[in-house]
Amino acid sequence: xxxxxxxxxxxxxxxxxxxxxxxxxxxxxxxxxxxxxxxxxxxxxxxxxxxxxxxxxxxxxxxxxxxxxxxxxxxxxxxxxxxxxxxxxxxxxxxxxxxxxxxxxxxxxxxxxxxxxxxxxxxxxxxxxxxxxxxxxxxxxxxxxxxxxxxxxxxxxxxxxxxxxxxxxxxxxxxxxxxxxxxxxxxxxxxxxxxxxxxxxxxxxxxxxxxxxxxxxxxxxxxxxxxxxxxxxxxxxxxxxxxxxxxxxxxxxxxxxxxxxxxxxxxxxxxxxxxxxxxxxxxxxxxxxxxxxxxxxxxxxxxxxxxxxxxxxxxxxxxxxxxxxxxxxxxxxxxxxxxxxxxxxxxxxxxxxxxxxxxxxxxxxxxxxxxxxxxxxxxxxxxxxxxxxxxxxxxxxxxxxxxxxxxxxxxxxxxxxxxxxxxxxxxxxxxxxxxxxxxxxxxxxxxxxxxxxxxxxxxxxxxxxxxxxxxxxxxxxxxxxxxxxxxxxxxxxxxxxxxxxxxxxxxxxxxxxxxxxxxxxxxxxxxxxxxxxxxxxxxxxxxxxxxxxxxxxxxxxxxxxxxxxxxxxxxxxxxxxxxxxxxxxxxxxxxxxxxxxxxxxxxxxxxxxxxxxxxxxxxxxxxxxxxxxxxxxxxxxxxxxxxxxxxxxxxxxxxxxxxxxxxxxxxxxxxxxxxxxxxxxxxxxxxxxxxxxxxxxxxxxxxxxxxxx
Numbered sequence: 039x040x041x042x043x044x045x046x047x048x049x050x051x052x053x054x055x056x057x058x059x060x061x062x063x064x065x066x067x068x069x070x071x072x073x074x075x076x077x078x079x080x081x082x083x084x085x086x087x088x089x090x091x092x093x094x095x096x097x098x099x100x101x102x103x104x105x106x107x108x109x110x111x112x113x114x115x116x117x118x119x120x121x122x123x124x125x126x127x128x129x130x131x132x133x134x135x136x137x138x139x140x141x142x143x144x145x146x147x148x149x150x151x152x153x154x155x156x157x158x159x160x161x162x163x164x165x166x167x168x169x170x171x172x173x174x175x176x177x178x179x180x181x182x183x184x185x186x187x188x189x190x191x192x193x194x195x196x197x198x199x200x201x202x203x204x205x206x207x208x209x210x211x212x213x214x215x216x217x218x219x220x221x222x223x224x225x226x227x228x229x230x231x232x233x234x235x236x237x238x239x240x241x242x243x244x245x246x247x248x249x250x251x252x253x254x255x256x257x258x259x260x261x262x263x264x265x266x267x268x269x270x271x272x273x274x275x276x277x278x279x280x281x282x283x284x285x286x287x288x289x290x291x292x293x294x295x296x297x298x299x300x301x302x303x304x305x306x307x308x309x310x311x312x313x314x315x316x317x318x319x320x321x322x323x324x325x326x327x328x329x330x331x332x333x334x335x336x337x338x339x340x341x342x343x344x345x346x347x348x349x350x351x352x353x354x355x356x357x358x359x360x361x362x363x364x365x366x367x368x369x370x371x372x373x374x375x376x377x378x379x380x381x382x383x384x385x386x387x388x389x390x391x392x393x394x395x396x397x398x399x400x401x402x403x404x405x406x407x408x409x410x411x412x413x414x415x416x417x418x419x420x421x422x423x424x425x426x427x428x429x430x431x432x433x434x435x436x437x438x439x440x441x442x443x444x445x446x447x448x449x450x451x452x453x454x455x456x457x458x459x460x461x462x463x464x465x466x467x468x469x470x471x472x473x474x475x476x477x478x479x480x481x482x483x484x485x486x487x488x489x490x491x492x493x494x495x496x497x498x499x500x501x502x503x504x505x506x507x508x509x510x511x512x513x514x515x516x517x518x519x520x521x522x523x524x525x526x527x528x529x530x531x532x533x534x535x536x537x538x539x540x541x542x543x544x545x546x547x548x549x550x551x552x553x554x555x556x557x558x559x560x561x562x563x564x565x566x567x568x569x570x571x572x573x574x575x576x577x578x579x580x581x582x583x584x585x586x587x588x589x590x591x592x593x594x595x596x597x598x599x600x601x602x603x604x605x606x607x608x609x610x611x612x613x614x615x616x617x618x619x620x621x622x623x624x625x626x627x628x629x630x631x632x633x634x635x636x637x638x639x640x641x642x643x644x645x646x647x648x649x650x651x652x653x654x655x656x657x658x659x660x661x662x663x664x665x666x667x668x669x670x671x672x673x674x675x676x677x678x679x680x681x682x683x684x685x686x687x688x689x690x691x692x693x694x695x696x697x698x699x700x701x702x703x704x705x706x707x708x709x710x711x712x713x714x715x716x717x718x719x720x721x722x723x724x725x726x727x728x729x730x731x732x733x734x735x736x737x738x739x740x741x742x743x744x745x746x747x
Contacts, residue, residue, distance in 0.1 A: 044103070045070045045197050045229030046091055051100035053086055053252075060086045062252040063100070068245075070196075071227040073219055075240035075260075077276065078249035084233045085126055087249075088199055091231070092588045093117045105196055118590040119147045122195035126202050126233075128182045129581030131352060132175035133359040136168050136185050143189045145348040146589045154192060161188040164218060166211060173359075180206040187215070198222075200232045204239070216242050237272045248276050255279040341598070345591050349599035356573075357603060371565060371611045375618045378557050383550025385509075386502050388438040392448035392460030395441075397425040397467050424468040424521075428491070431517045436509055445494075452496050458506060459495040464488045542712050554625060555706035556679030558615055559641035559699045564670055565611055566645025567652065570604055571662040574653035593743055601646065608642040629709035633716045637706045640728040644698050647732050651739045673697050678704065701727040 046068035053061040060083045068074040078084050089095040090102055093109030093116050102109055109116040130139050137158065144154035161167070165184040168177050174185060187203050198219075204212045220242060222228050232243070240246050241260045248255045248263075256263060256279055260272060267275040358364065432439060440457060442448040448460035464470070470489035477485065493510065497503035515533045522528065538545070577583045583596060616635055619625055627634065649666065656662040674680070676694040683691050683700070694700050705724025708714045714721050 043069055045105055046231065047101075047103040048087070048091070049101045049103075051090065051102060052098045053083075053090060053095065054098050060252050061090070061097070064252065064254050066247050066254055066257055068229050068231055070229050071223050072244035073223055073230045073232060073242065075243035075246040076231060076233045076249060077237055077240055077246055077272070082249050083252045084249060085201060088201055088231070088233070092121055092123050092199060094584055094588060117588045119193055120196045121588060122190040122193065122198045123585060123588040124186050124190035124200045124203055125581050125585055127581040128174075128186050129585040130174050130182065130186055130189065131356055131582055132173065133356045134174050134352075135171050136174065136177070137170040138355065139174060139185050140188050140192050142348055142352055143589055144192045145351075146345050146586065146591055147193045148344045149193060157192045157194075158188070161191055164214070180208070183207060194226065194228075196228060198228055198230045200230065202233055202235065204234060204236065212236075212239065237276065240272060246272070248279055250280055341595055345595050346599055349586070349591065349595060350602065353599055353603045357607075367569065367607055367611070368614075371561065371614045372618060374561055375615050378553070379550065379619065379623055382553060383548040385436055386505055387435055389436055389502065389506050390440055390457040391432070391437050391506070392442050392451055392457045393429065393439050394443070394445050394448050394460060394462045395425050395429065396465040397423065397463050422468065424471060425463040428514065428517050431513050434509070434513065436506065449494060452494060458503065459493060462492040462494070467491070551625065553679060554619060555710055556677060556703045558619070558638050559703050559706060560670075560674050560677065560679055561615060562608065562612055562638055562642035563645035563648070563699055564666070566604070566608055566642040567649035567666050567670065569607070570600070570646045570649030571652040571656070571666055572659060573604070574600060574650060575656065575659055575662050578653070579658060597650065604646055605643065608639065608646065612639045612642055627710045628713040630715065633709050633721070634706060636716070637702055637709070637724060637728070640725060640732075641699050641702055644728045644732050644735075647735045647739070648698070651735045651742075654739050654742045673699070676700070698728065698731040
């Protein structure tokens, strides 16, 4: 028998994953117009072999010949519409209805809707499919497998590959499916490869291949196998072959297998040879000759409109029918922005501050106005009970004053975490403060010491302690300015001898304003990376990606259509974040809003590409989550979001600027606070950095996809 009559010809194929050999010199032939039953235990390599036949996996050595060409090569039609493939997994979109699933594959194969409907109606009756409008996620496992079978059959392929199609199917329906396949191969000359756990049902196949440990133990018709081994069941024949393989006798040639008695029956033999079962292969010359005679069609590597349309429809239905996903994608940016704006940058409230005032023995200071000074003609100024007047200034939302009788008692409260600090005022504070002002540089050390308010602070929480410290400085300077005014001194003498003016920003801005640019870009980057990695891994994990490619879709088409939808979602999320910060909360900006939007949006797109790369290197959602968060956290710490880049060591600062969104944050801050235009060099640096990372990560992802095959 020549290769011209074969739909599939596999010759001496070896497939390895690392050091593990999955297919070990395997050879098989599937003729047109026949059913080939591929039998074997789980893990023997059946699914891997089928993946090689449909062009989804490359082989280490050997040859695979499918429908007149090598899978994956130009003009082979495989992957493509000539093959119908039902994988072992359901490999359908849970948000699809029963009808959607069949129409999706029909449209990918460029069938008209009218023809798809005709085929769907016939297959629905044959396979007893659930109602047309039932979602697949609401169907049972057996119902889903029947829909999967219908999707593989909708276009009447030349080669039909079915991986465990009858698992979980009612026995009556299983028999009905087999009868349909028998009729199909006889009337349409379709070649069918079917794997099954139900060995005995394979008796209806024209030829069966018994596979174990990556090798084909036998390849013959069921009747001949039963005759050769004088058994009543295929399972017994399989058991004999398996034992022979373990004993190392599987390749022994027994001439007695070809000896028949006078009336034509096969003689009994104790063991048989697989080489007597196999169909002989043609020579290499004939194989090459057939290849030259095969009509090669022009391979269409460009984006096909009908496939793109079907993929976009699939992605859109996956999105809008997943209510939980929509709620998350829409509300998560708002919730994160709310948490940031309300939880970061505000001044601490009600910090417990101990007060030990030895200048008065009363339980509380009387209320003082600013008439507590006495003016004399020679302009000498005398103060009265300054400690109580200063404590009146500490009536501030940040400070909650707690009175202590002794300094030791207050220090003990600090050590036990009851208060954050204490102020100690000596009993002769007012007199000493006045004396140090009058004596100036002639003042004695004890006068200077008693004229001070001593503060004892808990700086274990440095941010809180430092905030309180600077607030105490500010309140004392304000208090001192008022005193100097009453004494007819220049008020500025009561403050630091530094005059400040600000070209950008102002002194009263909260820390949250500094963090806004970094928060916008890191939030959108994280949303983009998480969204993309989860969606693509779900598609790949459920088998939808691979099954679509077998039907003729390219990885580029799948990637682009995913990015189109997710880029639209990113537009919404970027708008939400920016409008909430600058519109609802009213934080000021002086630059061009569209420039700020562009930088933020590119940050989200860069996150999407990063998520695509994560989906390529990770096998499941857990690995993807670890990779996204594990990569995002150090980038967030080093990008200048939390602390300025100028505080880092020079080497780390250079490394930080090479990260995806560090320069973009600087650019966004310059536009927001300084009003720099888009053509400013530093703004261009940030935009260029994002675009560069988008291309770098994208190219690496495509390369890894090809490498994994």
